[in-house]
Amino acid sequence: MNSFNIVILSAILVICIAAAEDVVDPCCSFPCQNQGVCMSVNSHKDFTCDCTGLEYYGQTCETPIVSRRIKNWLRPSLTTMHKVYTGWPWLWKLVNNVPFLHRAAMRYVYLSRGAAIQSPPRFNSGHDYITTQSHFNTSYYARSLPPVPQHCPTPMGVAGHGELPDIDELAERFFKRKEFIAEPHGTNILFAYYAQHFSHQFFRTDRARGPAFTKGNDGVDVSHIYGLDQGTQDALRSFQLGKMKVRIDEDGQQFPPLLRDAPSVHMIYPPHTPQEEQVALGHALFSMQPGLFVMATVWLREHNRICDVLAVEHPDWDDERLYQTAKLIVLAQNLKITIEEYVQHLSQYKVKLSYDPELLRDEPQFQFSNRIHVEFAHLYHWHPMAPEAITLGNNTYTLEQMSFSTKTVAKHGFASFVQAIATQPAGALRHQNHGPMLLDQFKDVVRQGRQLRLQSFNNYRQLFGMPKYTSFMELTGGDVDLSRQLDKLYGDIDALEFYPGMLLEKSDSSVTPFTMVNIGGPYAIKGMMANPISSPHYWKPSTFGGPVGFDIVKSTTIKDLFCRNMKPGECGHIAFHLPTTEGQSQQQQSNSVETSSSGPSGIVLEPSPVPNYSTLPGDNHSSLMGSQTFSPPAGMTSTPHYATNYRRALTVDDLDFIECQPPSAAQWSSRHHAANNNYCRLREAHPI
Numbered sequence: 001m002n003s004f005n006i007v008i009l010s011a012i013l014v015i016c017i018a019a020a021e022d023v024v025d026p027c028c029s030f031p032c033q034n035q036g037v038c039m040s041v042n043s044h045k046d047f048t049c050d051c052t053g054l055e056y057y058g059q060t061c062e063t064p065i066v067s068r069r070i071k072n073w074l075r076p077s078l079t080t081m082h083k084v085y086t087g088w089p090w091l092w093k094l095v096n097n098v099p100f101l102h103r104a105a106m107r108y109v110y111l112s113r114g115a116a117i118q119s120p121p122r123f124n125s126g127h128d129y130i131t132t133q134s135h136f137n138t139s140y141y142a143r144s145l146p147p148v149p150q151h152c153p154t155p156m157g158v159a160g161h162g163e164l165p166d167i168d169e170l171a172e173r174f175f176k177r178k179e180f181i182a183e184p185h186g187t188n189i190l191f192a193y194y195a196q197h198f199s200h201q202f203f204r205t206d207r208a209r210g211p212a213f214t215k216g217n218d219g220v221d222v223s224h225i226y227g228l229d230q231g232t233q234d235a236l237r238s239f240q241l242g243k244m245k246v247r248i249d250e251d252g253q254q255f256p257p258l259l260r261d262a263p264s265v266h267m268i269y270p271p272h273t274p275q276e277e278q279v280a281l282g283h284a285l286f287s288m289q290p291g292l293f294v295m296a297t298v299w300l301r302e303h304n305r306i307c308d309v310l311a312v313e314h315p316d317w318d319d320e321r322l323y324q325t326a327k328l329i330v331l332a333q334n335l336k337i338t339i340e341e342y343v344q345h346l347s348q349y350k351v352k353l354s355y356d357p358e359l360l361r362d363e364p365q366f367q368f369s370n371r372i373h374v375e376f377a378h379l380y381h382w383h384p385m386a387p388e389a390i391t392l393g394n395n396t397y398t399l400e401q402m403s404f405s406t407k408t409v410a411k412h413g414f415a416s417f418v419q420a421i422a423t424q425p426a427g428a429l430r431h432q433n434h435g436p437m438l439l440d441q442f443k444d445v446v447r448q449g450r451q452l453r454l455q456s457f458n459n460y461r462q463l464f465g466m467p468k469y470t471s472f473m474e475l476t477g478g479d480v481d482l483s484r485q486l487d488k489l490y491g492d493i494d495a496l497e498f499y500p501g502m503l504l505e506k507s508d509s510s511v512t513p514f515t516m517v518n519i520g521g522p523y524a525i526k527g528m529m530a531n532p533i534s535s536p537h538y539w540k541p542s543t544f545g546g547p548v549g550f551d552i553v554k555s556t557t558i559k560d561l562f563c564r565n566m567k568p569g570e571c572g573h574i575a576f577h578l579p580t581t582e583g584q585s586q587q588q589q590s591n592s593v594e595t596s597s598s599g600p601s602g603i604v605l606e607p608s609p610v611p612n613y614s615t616l617p618g619d620n621h622s623s624l625m626g627s628q629t630f631s632p633p634a635g636m637t638s639t640p641h642y643a644t645n646y647r648r649a650l651t652v653d654d655l656d657f658i659e660c661q662p663p664s665a666a667q668w669s670s671r672h673h674a675a676n677n678n679y680c681r682l683r684e685a686h687p688i
């Protein structure tokens with residue numbers, strides 16, 4: 001063969017290879033409907049959709065079988081259901097007051113929401129197809145949709161540009177708060193802190209391994225109160241009368257212990273934080289804000305109060321049994337408050353939501369097992385809810401000023417802090433409302449979504465039974481300017497990313513936008529009703545130490561939780577919404593759901609301290625403050641602590657930094673270290 005022929009043959013070979021490379025996997029355009037599974041065949045020349053067991057058939061599983069067609073025809077759309085749930089007060093007044101109708105409505109809510117979550121899960125972030133790992137490797141978060149395959153031409157499959165918009169530009173243009181936008185349904189800061197505190201028990205991303213992995217236990221396990229690993233749980237216990245370790249202040253009130261009194265607990269604090277300001281809590285990051293410290297404190301007091309009640313009922317029980325039973329009661333209380341008050345407010349549904357596991361007793365299809373999905377963790381980044389600042393007395397403290405410090409609680413008192421957060425508004429869950437301290441969190445979650453190759457916002461809408469948006473105008477409710485800018489950046493509505501899409505959607509009658517409530521709702525209801533404690537073998541008085549314990553569970557409200565654990569007369573307005581001038585709650589006005597003000601729940605004892613714990617030999621701190629002085633100037637100036645130790649306010653970048661590799665003192669005081677911090681960023685880039 002002469003050299004001319006070799007050149008010709010090589011050219012033909014190159015053309016053939018190029019042509020082969022040009023063949024786009026047809027599955028990249030996600031052609032299969034109704035959860036049909038796409039498989040490309042003939043080296044990406046063709047595809048099949050597996051419609052097995054779906055009640056649909058056809059090339060893309062688009063055609064319903066007759067019975068499915070009738071069911072679809074009879075079944076109202078999610079939009080209609082949402083309008084019915086959040087409107088029609090006369091209907092819900094009737095339903096809420098007729099027990100059998102109310103039970104039927106609640107069963108429908110549980111079952112329809114629960115059914116939207118695949119159990120066992122089919123996917124995780126390790127593969128874009130089903131594997132044994134999806135179920136068995138619980139160090140991964142589960143996923144509702146598999147990652148977009150790596151070989152697809154665009155990050156969203158085939159839609160949009162070859163590259164997604166620059167994250168900094170996205171954040172600055174569309175998500176940064178220009179001025180604080182208050183949540184329009186009267187949501188208060190107590191709600192935001194409750195959300196953060198409660199959700200971090202199961203959103204525990206394992207940052208060292210990457211955004212696909214979790215350290216958590218896939219559900220409501222109260223590890224946010226008691227700690228995740230056995231060592232932490234033990235370190236937070238007093239091992240006397242079932243109680244948690246406490247520190248008693250000068251007023252005789254209980255607070256979580258100092259870290260030095262529970263040294264094996266892992267907490268994140270900036271280096272050089274004085275020991276007497278470091279507390280030991282159930283989650284390493286609850287050091288972040290005093291609102292989390294307040295939530296931890298009230299649950300700790302409630303646990304110890306319940307131990308007293310149980311000890312009266314069961315004088316023969318040892319420390320271990322009192323502790324374990326109180327923990328079960330606290331877990332059930334968490335579920336009750338979350339469903340009946342928190343989700344009630346969040347959804348703005350007018351059907352009175354009730355936590356009633358008995359409604360699922362005869363439902364064999366309801367599976368009492370749950371996995372936390374990474375999509376749920378992403379949509380729950382409710383950082384727009386965080387306020388700019390909290391006003392306590394005559395002082396206003398920014399979030400930065402309150403970071404890693406409980407001094408505001410010590411200075412103004414627990415009750416004043418609680419009053420402040422219950423009466424000041426949270427931010428609206430929407431775009432253009434990420435405060436300066438939390439904009440980096442926005443960037444992080446978008447970056448993680450890209451690393452995980454999350455499918456588009458529209459694909460998730462479709463999976464959860466909502467029609468895909470056809471344009472940015474439709475998404476934004478007709479905001480011409482915003483739509484034009486988004487169109488330019490993304491190139492196609494089908495390329496819009498999951499988390500940004502959640503916050504860009506036009507606002508609606510719930511606290512969260514429509515898509516968020518219709519994706520988050522199923523994950524939440526499934527997670528709570530599939531908790532083992534909701535199963536028939538657990539849900540009985542003996543689990544909770546008998547009728548007295550069961551009564552506590554069944555009657556607890558958020559108001560009880562605080563008021564039972566504060567000094568008499570100190571408890572003011574406690575709810576997940578702002579008070580109104582008429583003394584009537586916003587929720588009662590706008591939502592007209594009558595929430596029961598709980599009756600007596602068995603014996604109520606004053607909190608009793610664990611003897612001798614607060615004054616370990618050698619301790620000279622008898623108050624929260626210890627010997628430190630705290631005198632923040634009026635207004636928004638820094639506390640002496642920060643003025644002394646840091647030349648700038650802490651930022652969220654610092655947290656990553658601490659978690660991975662503690663900086664030196666010199667680095668801490670450098671203005672520029674955050675920008676150069678790539679320790680954790682490198683770890684996050686860990687291949688999935």
Ligand code: HEM
Pocket residue numbers: 192193195196199203204205206207285288289377380381382383385386399437438441652655656
């Ligand atoms: C009050 C101010 C807040 C601050 C300073 C804050 C800060 C942070 C930081 C630094 C992280 C990253 C944690 C890490 O590196 O592991 C984070 C994660 C997260 N935050 Fe917030 N946050 C705040 C409020 C909230 C609220 C109100 C919510 C509502 C639920 C929330 C939900 C989340 C979630 C779901 C994550 C992901 C947790 C994980 O995947 O492990 N945050 N936040």
